[in-house]
Amino acid sequence: MNQLLLACQFLPLLGLLLIFLSKGNEKRIATISFWFSHAMGVSIVALLSLWAVAGFPEYEYHWFTLYEQGDYAFPILFYLDKVGAAYLFCVWTIFAIIVKYCRVYLHREQGYKRFFQTIFGFVFGLNLIVLSGSIDMLFAGWEIVGISSFLLIAFYRHRPQPVRNALRAYTIYRFCDVGLLLGAWMSHLLFHESSHFSELSRLFENDAMPPAGYLSLSVLSWLIILAASGKSAQFPFSFWLPRAMEGPTPSSAIFYGALSIHLGVFLLLRTMPIWSYQVLPRLILFSIGLLTVIVASLSEKTQSNIKGQVAYASITQVGFMFMELALGLEALVLLHFMGNAFLRCYQLLVSPSIVAHLLRVEGAVDTDFYIKNSSSLQFLPVSIRSTLPEVLQNTLYVFALQEGNLERLVRNILWNPLKKLGAKINAAGFKVKALVALALLGLVVLAPVSGGVKIYLSIPVSLAMVLVSFGAFSEKRSPMNVWNGVALSSLLAGIAVWLLNSAALTDVALFLTGIVPAWLLGLWVLARMLKHENFAEAPFVYRAMAETRPGMSLLLFLSFLGLVGFPITPAFLGQDLLLFHASNQHPWFAAPITIAFVVNGIAAARVFLRLCMGRPTEVCVVDQSR
């Protein structure tokens, strides 16, 4: 069973690597994906049947411990229970269908290789989430799914719109990752060794006392709910989902119709013991679900495009799932999840049929064809239509048309203040910046070594870290500055942690071994890329380097992943460690470091998009003589 677990987990990764190494020959890729999807299917089925024969146990497998220091440990843990099994089953069915579907559907498409790579990466992340035994590992999977989702939305990189929408989805993902990152840290803090899912339920079994304080437990619950609602496009983040329907139809179907959107539900199911312990988080969850159902079902009424309509219908159902979860109807949620996943996946796959369906099938004279009696369907419900004053009708319509105005709400609350602050920072003169830097440096170097002062020193350092991040976030004219800003902010994070806890020096070093090479690589690539460009002259133009300089773009992408702490470099682990060490005694530090982490990620992603996406627009000036 252990081997099977590992097989389920790593077959997609192997597939991804093989596809990456293959020459981009369509047949080869198709064969690889065929065999790997089948091998994965076989191992999933075998795993599930073994598990069933064993009597549906809650099975945990500790592979090895990746990193251990003091009371911190990062074990590679796998865990399988009913929830995981249900999700695994869905992953298998839908993935197998989509791979078969795409074999033909994507035939001769330019990004054939890219597509299959991404989709294998996605399944790898998905299995990691589903099979993970602790929140840390789940977070790694969460990041992988986020990045592959980002890449698939921007699949058609020639046009600016998919690229913009990819960034939109990514920012929401990134923001909601705060929930999970802090959640992972808090669970370390609260449950120590026992952040394993297998032990979560046991922790709460003795009902006399919760394993942690009420307050911290509530905070943890809220964080988890935040993470879940971002991924599942719940209130107030619903708006990104319909806009994410930019990739090939099957990728929309598997991500936003079927699997990705239900990951929030999965997270909640996994951590049910934590947040269901108290009433307040349940209440919050219920209200989020309810608000989502209201907003999304109204928005769905005015979607005049088919994919947007399916998206909002799906969001509504996930809203119901949240409500069911809040009521503790675990089994119902599982059933509901599977039903919704398959139905929405199918709806999206056949969405191009809607024209033929409505015109040729529904268009029959004697069935109700909504074009004919549109006026009678104008505003539901019928009973009050005649009494509903026009102003209310209009209001309702405007509300639905603007999808509850959630997008502007989120933008105004979250991003605009950051942008303004960042712009102010960037506007500050070089002298001011240099002065601040010198002062900080001087303080850090010259400061007396006594522990107490150092801790206070870490306050301005972490403040500087956050401000540098904001600066990078609103920097538009120079990608170099963004890259340096992100790296500087990470460096400051390291310094701050060191100041807080000098024992963590090795961990800081570990963190920086991930960041520094990524940063340097990025600088080199950027310098090469921008050699002949005047970036500041047209900062908003997409430069299509992925097309014109694919090698450089790949390097920039890797550097981007390293810089934002994606689980390919030690920085991922280091990030977790920094949080753990620094915030053990100083919980306030968790806030600035996560904010910086989120903002850095978005800033770096933006640079990557601006440089690598777009259509080559080199201008051909043909003179008459040729």
Place this chain on the structure above:
Amino acid sequence: MYLEDNHLHQHSPVFDLDASIDHLAHWLPTQGPIKDFIHHNTLHAFQHLPFHEGVSVAGKLFGARSYLPLDDYQRMFREGRIKQHALDWALERAGCSEEQTQALRSTLFDQDRRSHYPPVSLVNHGIRNAWMNRMEVDLNAMVHPILFRLLANFLDQGISRWTLPKNGERFWDCVLRLAQNSLLPLYPFNELAVRELLNQSPDEVIKHCLQKMVGSEALYEQYLLEVLLAHPGWSGMVRIVEQSPKSLLARRRISLKEMLAVELLCELAFVHIRKGDGFLNIAALPNLQGIPLLDGDVLRPNVPLRMRVWHEAMEWSLHSELLAALKNQSPLPAKQDSVSKPLPEAQAFFCIDDRECSLRRYLEEVNPAIETFGAAGFFGIDFLYQGLDDAYPVAQCPVVIKPKHLIREGSAKPKAEKKTKSPEFGKMHFSAHSMFRGWLYTQTLGLGYAARMAWNVFRPTLKLPGIKALSEVGEAHTHLHLLRENDEPTEDGYLLGFSLPEMADRVGGLLRNIGLTKDFAPLVVVVAHGSSSVNNPHFAAYDCGACSGKPGAPNARAFAWMANHDGVREILRERGIAIPDTTRFVPALHNTSRDEITYFDQQDLAKHPIKELHAFKQAMQHALQRNARERCRWFELGPQSHSSEEAHDHVIARASSIFEPRPEYNHSNNLYCIVGRRALTRHLFMDRRAFLHSYDSETDATGEILVKIMSAIIPVCGGINLEYLFSRVDNSVYGAGTKLPHNVIGLLGVANGVEGDLRTGLPQQMIEVHEPARLLIVIEQSREVIDMAFARIGDLKEWADNDWVRVAACQPGSKALSLYTKSGWEAIELPAEIEVPVANRSEKIIGGRGTTIPVHQFTGRHS
């Protein structure tokens, strides 16, 4: 000529908004709602210019490529598809001096990866870019989602559940209603700076906004054009709805002016939000040099000579393949004696469509005693048709004809009452069911969709019952109400049915067109065509182009009914066309994606049994299978074996798979159009590349028939050809891009993503294997008669004059070939070394080949 100071101050005559909009609108795409797809020249607005110049100007407006990459041409040369003689021919015609020609020749084989990139264009480098580059306001990104949502919801034909416009409401009024009479603000029309503007008329709003944002009247028109071309799909759709509201089922009242007013208001609001009151308008911005201007040299063509030469060389190589084959074939018996030649066993009429080209070849190959004819697929019967299950009547004739007659299909047996109004169970996934019903459905039925999905993907051909395939449409128990009972027009002003003389006009007209006025076989099959596919919003582009993108079955049925009618035959006999009583016409429909055929009106056959029909059906079945195999050579994932049955199974699976974006390749690689007797082409293998129209030069001394034929062929075949050509040359500007991410918007069209512009043109999956060459129309007629005919085709002559199609004449008898040019006919002299390849069977030619095949000559076939 670039923007200079004096330019800003020099005032052009007062800006006239209406004239300006009318002027700009002709550059917009004219593709209607997706339910009827009518092929047309994508660059129809530039047809008054010679081809290369028109293409160049269009490129400078739209930011599109004009030719294939240079590499592609050079590769074709290496592979022998472009011949040296054609390259010489093209160089000669490039209009250069001796010196220039030499210089040009020396650069032909240079490597240049950028030569086909789009030129500096109004769309990509115009004055609106100033917002982005100098003011750092990405107006398109902010305004388009809002505008597109309003437009899509206003024009929506049935996807959204709540309809936006009230009965007969105009777009502007509708937006006003939402903006002014709602408790929630309609963003961004609630912005202080634009709120008062809402009370003014669209005219005033546009002028106010232009004055605020652009500043100089000289730039107004260009600014408006750039606004429109930033989303050509929606602009074009609005224009079409404005001009022909009938193109929508649910009528909407909207105009380009209203759309512009809403859009400019929106822009103004955003500029205010981002920049406050004191922003600089465009004319006041410094450093605007280098921006292309509409009244500067944007409209002046700039043809890249090297690309032009390569492109023409490619076309001429391909064209000369046919011309050489026509010229070289063994002389035909000049005039066939009706006595010496045995009557054919059966005759079959096909559409001119290039997809029927191979089917006709196979049918004749299977049974040489079958004679085939080609005619425009509406078979001369122009009418509006309303089938038994149709909610509304649709035109069944080329767009250029405005039909006056309405035909309804009736049921022979009383119709069974439909029991329920609730949607069928199997179709529930089409309604998204968001709320409680959705909750119930997903809980209960959702899992079933896993099975259904797996079934559809892994076993596409085993259909779950319930979906009616196109081939099943013609049920035996229906009939068409063709004969007019009274002359009372319907409320829409149509006549219900035809009178007998009107029928005789149409039947006789077609028979004369194709030159069949005697020697009727006992069986004449009228084969219309249509195409069935699933999960395909562009389905209308797959059907018959001569029937406005519908299957041609009603036309075939109408034609056969009329031609079988004794009264009609009586009149025809008086007019000199004697159809023997023993001759019966049978209508049929060829499904071009599944390669299946359906014979209609079986009840009629029961009354008049025809003994030849059985043999014909068998021959047809063989022909269809072999045709399927020939089509399979293009399908890389299809079987490449020798088995026709396997190929046939494959094409059926293709047409019924939800994951197959290419049910067929339609008109890909269309290249030739031949107007003449079948005897001229019967010996030729033309690789499904030819539109074939039957025409007998001897019966048309005045060119009268030719006028009729040309006025159908030029817009239909020429339109198809040029739409394929431009969609292939720049699929992202002239075409619809890849099909895979398409999202159906309001039943009007497809877009990328939820908030994209409507995509016009053809998707990549239809054109990817197309060789973008212009159509060569070969007419088997003397040059004098052709000239007479051309003098009478009106505007269509500009297609030939400006080389948007090439026309060649093939002198009957001598087969002397000449090429039409604006300045007169040129004799075509092909180098002697061109050899026409020879084969004795189609399968010998197609075996294992995945690219286009030159014209072959068959040996040992008798006509």
